[in-house]
Amino acid sequence: MTVICGPADRLSEDEAVPLARPVREDVRKRVANWNALSFWPLPNVWxxxxxxxxxxCWRADELRGIPAAVRFLSLEPLLGPVPSLELSRIDWxxxxxxxxxxxxxxxLAWVRDIRDQCVDLRVALxxxxxxxxxxxxxxxxxxGRTWDEYPDTADMVALWPSHEKSPWGDLEALTSPASERLAERPGAACT
Structure with missing residues (x-):
């Protein structure tokens, strides 16, 4: 399934805004469709x-309903405070x-609030x-410091029972950190 989000994705939560409600309902239908897939989540899908x-912030609530190896939020450009943002079950x-x-x-006060919540919940920032x-x-x-954290993919265990063969091949290779996979390729560099 391919999902392409365009300008309609930026519609308001406000019921008075034209098309906002149909777009939110479409997002919820897509989430329900993804959840219906028996092989979901793929171990390498973020x-x-x-x-x-x-x-x-309602988008984070919808995201939490989607099974995934990693769930992440891109708060950029951050244009205001996000006091309603809940980071439970968010990885990055x-x-x-x-x-x-x-x-x-x-x-920067907005970013500090987000940072503090990430630290409290052990969410990578x-x-x-x-x-x-x-x-x-x-x-x-x-x-006084940079925040360059990434989700810890080392603790991602194979989502497929070990006694069965995964339809995706070597799950450990799919879930190993990108830095390890790049190190195995000649001429590849990690920063």
Whole structure:
């Protein structure tokens, strides 16, 4: 199944906004269809969604309903505080500010709130950029350090019973960290 999200994905949760309700219902139907697949979740599939303001926190609730090896949130560009954001059953959060000539400023207090919740719940956090006129203009520091965490894929156990042959082949190879797979390829580099 291929799902392509376009501009309609950015519709409001507000019932008064045209098409918002049909899009949310479509998302919920897709989640139900994915859950109906007997071979789901694939051990190498990471599923995420974007949330740029509190108005879109409902997307995290929908994401939690989808079985996946890793569930992640992309909070970029973060355009406001997200007090409604619940990070339970989320494995990774990516946060960043907006860049470009018409960028909207990122308030580091919003990022601190997200960071604190990630630390409390042991959710990996990647803080990509503060933003500004250029992506590097504001730097990447939050309270004197960078946050370059990734989900720990080492603890992902094979989702297929060990006594049965997986239809996907070697599950351990599929779930091993990317750095290990790249190290095995000549000329590949990990940063």
């Amino acid at each position: 599923i995420g969604t974007s949330i740029e303001s509190d108005e879109y 959060v990516i946060v960043g500010g907006e860049s470009g000539p018409a960028h909207r400023a990122l308030d 990647l803080s990509k950029q503060v933003g500004g006129l250029t992506p590097k203009a504001g730097g990447r520091l939050l309270d």
